[in-house]
Amino acid sequence: MADKRSDTCRDQDExxxxxxHLRTEYGLSQRQLSKKSGVANATISQIEAGxxxxxxxxxxxILTGFPISLATFFDRTIETGQEKIFFAKxxxxxxxxxxxxxxQVGGVRQGQAIQFLWERYEPxxxxxxxxxxxxxxxxxxxxxxxxxxxxxxxTQSLKAGEAYYFKSDQPHTFKNEGVTxxxxxxxxxxxxx
Amino acid sequence: MADKRSDTCRDQDExxxxxxHLRTEYGLSQRQLSKKSGVANATISQIEAGxxxxxxxxxxxILTGFPISLATFFDRTIETGQEKIFFAKxxxxxxxxxxxxxxQVGGVRQGQAIQFLWERYEPxxxxxxxxxxxxxxxxxxxxxxxxxxxxxxxTQSLKAGEAYYFKSDQPHTFKNEGVTxxxxxxxxxxxxx
DNA sequence: ATAAAGTGTTCACTATAATAAACACTTTCG
DNA sequence: CGAAAGTGTTTATTATAGTGAACACTTTAT
Numbered sequence: 001m002a003d004k005r006s007d008t009c010r011d012q013d014e015x016x017x018x019x020x021h022l023r024t025e026y027g028l029s030q031r032q033l034s035k036k037s038g039v040a041n042a043t044i045s046q047i048e049a050g051x052x053x054x055x056x057x058x059x060x061x062i063l064t065g066f067p068i069s070l071a072t073f074f075d076r077t078i079e080t081g082q083e084k085i086f087f088a089k090x091x092x093x094x095x096x097x098x099x100x101x102x103x104q105v106g107g108v109r110q111g112q113a114i115q116f117l118w119e120r121y122e123p124x125x126x127x128x129x130x131x132x133x134x135x136x137x138x139x140x141x142x143x144x145x146x147x148x149x150x151x152x153x154x155t156q157s158l159k160a161g162e163a164y165y166f167k168s169d170q171p172h173t174f175k176n177e178g179v180t181x182x183x184x185x186x187x188x189x190x191x192x193x
Numbered sequence: 194m195a196d197k198r199s200d201t202c203r204d205q206d207e208x209x210x211x212x213x214h215l216r217t218e219y220g221l222s223q224r225q226l227s228k229k230s231g232v233a234n235a236t237i238s239q240i241e242a243g244x245x246x247x248x249x250x251x252x253x254x255i256l257t258g259f260p261i262s263l264a265t266f267f268d269r270t271i272e273t274g275q276e277k278i279f280f281a282k283x284x285x286x287x288x289x290x291x292x293x294x295x296x297q298v299g300g301v302r303q304g305q306a307i308q309f310l311w312e313r314y315e316p317x318x319x320x321x322x323x324x325x326x327x328x329x330x331x332x333x334x335x336x337x338x339x340x341x342x343x344x345x346x347x348t349q350s351l352k353a354g355e356a357y358y359f360k361s362d363q364p365h366t367f368k369n370e371g372v373t374x375x376x377x378x379x380x381x382x383x384x385x386x
Numbered sequence: 387a388t389a390a391a392g393t394g395t396t397c398a399c400t401a402t403a404a405t406a407a408a409c410a411c412t413t414t415c416g
Numbered sequence: 417c418g419a420a421a422g423t424g425t426t427t428a429t430t431a432t433a434g435t436g437a438a439c440a441c442t443t444t445a446t
Contacts, residue, residue, distance in 0.1 A: 015249050025345075026364075030424065040405050045424060052403060055433075056208050057246040068362055075264035114307060114380050116332040116358060139309040141378050143336055165309060185334050187307050187380035223394065233435050238394060245433060248403075 015059070018073060020048040022066060036065035100125045114187050121147060121182045126175035138188040139165035145182030148175045211266060212255065213241040219259060229258035308381040314340060318375075319368035331381040332358035338375030341368045 023033055023044075030048075034041035039062050046052035047062075054062070056070070063073055101120040119140075121127075140149075141163040148157045149164055151172045158164065166172065168188065176182045216226055216237075223241075227234035232255050239245035240255075247255070249263070256266055312333075333342075334356040341350045345363035350370070359365065361381065369375045 029422080031422085042406075042425080042427095043404055045426090046403090049425080053248045053250040055246045055248045055403070056252055058404075059249055069267065071264050071267035072362060073264075074262065074267065114330055114332055114358075114382050116334065116356070116380055118334055118356070137307055139307055139380075141309065141311055143378075163309070163311070165307075185336075185378040187309055187332075189307050189382060222392080224392085235395080235397095235436075236434055238396090239434085242395080248433070251434075 015054065016048040016050045019044070019059075019062065022068065022073070023048075026066060028065065033062065033065045037062045038064075100127055114189050117186045117188075119184050119186055121145070121174065121176035121184075123176055123179050123181065125182075127173065137166070138168050138186060139163065140184050140186035143183040143185060145176065145180045146178040147182045147184060148177045149173075150175075208247065208252070209241040209243045212237070212252075215259060215261070215266070216241075221258065226255065226258045230255045231257075310379045310381075312377050312379055314338070314367065314369035314375045314377075316369055316372050316374065320366065329361045329382045330359070331361050331379060332356065333377050333379035336376040336378060338369065338373045339371040340375045340377060341370045342366075343368075 023030070028036070030041045030044045033039075034044055039058060043052065043054070043058065044062065047054050047059075059073070060070055063070060100122070103118040103120075142158050142160050144160050146157055146159050148155060149172070150156075151164070151166045156164075157177070216223070221229070223234045223237045226232075227237055232251060236245065236247070236251065237255065240247050240252075252266075253263060256263060335351050335353050337353050339350055339352050341348060342357055342365070343349075344357070344359045344365045349357075351357060
């Protein structure tokens with residue numbers, strides 16, 4: 001019983017901490033959140049204080065006050081240390097060398113939802129990286145030059161201002177068959193490096 | 194009161210459905226899970242039946258019987274396929290009018306994993322779209338011009354070749370404070386339109 | 387055939403979550 | 417200054433979550 005109790009307390013503390021952090025981040029008072037969510041302010045107070053273990057239903061009701069799902073609520077990192085948000089040109093991590101350059105926005109982070117790349121294909125540059133299929137989806141936008149894209153046997157040459165989007169489980173290759181470098185921005189999910 | 198009750202029931206149904214699905218997926222009986230987790234089998238039965246709204250603590254205790262977290266428990270990602278792969282400039286769907294232009298790669302599709310946009314901010318253009326936070330992650334790369342980005346109170350002016358990446362549950366705004374149009378490519382997950 | 391052991395469900399009872407109202411305190415404003 | 421409105425907290429009461437024991441039923445085994 002004593003063990004169970006202490007476990008429960010730690011759990012409550014964690015939920016309370018998450019809630020308090022979320023609420024203050026949005027600049028809401030307990031009473032404002034109470035009014036928005038329809039949950040008594042006393043309940044919110046006790047949850048934050050760790051003296052009350054809310055039901056899933058109540059927590060869900062409280063979260064209607066925020067644009068946040070239960071999954072996100074429990075998934076959020078409540079680190080005080082700030083994550084890097086802005087990246088200078090030189091801070092884009094180079095992932096490759098040679099005729100094809102991949103520079104990644106956001107460094108190589110764990111658990112990233114999107115892999116965002118600034119790619120550059122020199123004339124003749126192509127890739128075996130995407131030769132085989134993998135899970136997820138990917139898309140790209142051509143900034144300059146021309147790129148020949150083949151997806152599931154369908155080939156197309158894309159110029160600046162054009163784009164693509166496909167599911168990565170289809171075999172796909174990229175090649176610059178032009179005479180000028182080709183630059184594009186791509187996004188994949190999940191990261192496959 | 195009646196309203197509150199019916200809301201609660203729907204919530205309970207959802208939690209119960211998730212739990213039952215998870216449990217059967219792992220081939221456990223209610224009593225086996227009860228023994229593993231230390232939660233009474235009657236409790237599990239009632240949660241699955243939707244007649245009981247568990248506390249976060251109890252649900253967490255139950256989930257110790259599985260190798261998944263609360264966040265994962267509530268997280269459901271459903272993906273759908275699509276046909277169109279290549280997009281001409283004119284095929285990028287315009288989502289907005291006025292000083293800010295959003296052109297979406299891949300049209301407005303359901304269940305898309307990435308929302309890939311070519312955005313253009315005229316001088317003075319800013320957005321209330323991102324005024325409040327939402328779920329997911331987002332990143333962008335500046336192609337031309339200059340854009341002032343504010344995330345969780347941190348403001349930075351980004352120029353061509355620079356980029357950003359942050360979790361969308363932080364409040365964020367964008368504004369073009371320069372004298373030339375700003376073009377950028379952005380990727381969000383999940384789509385928020 | 388018929389125990390024995392399994393399954394999920396139901397039902398009083400106890401523990402506790404959720405509420406409204408009062409509390410002590412700080413800030414705002416006339 | 418002092419009233420009014422804000423903040424988070426505490427408390428008694430009510431509503432309900434969690435429990436153990438019985439239930440009805442199915443499957444396995446001797």
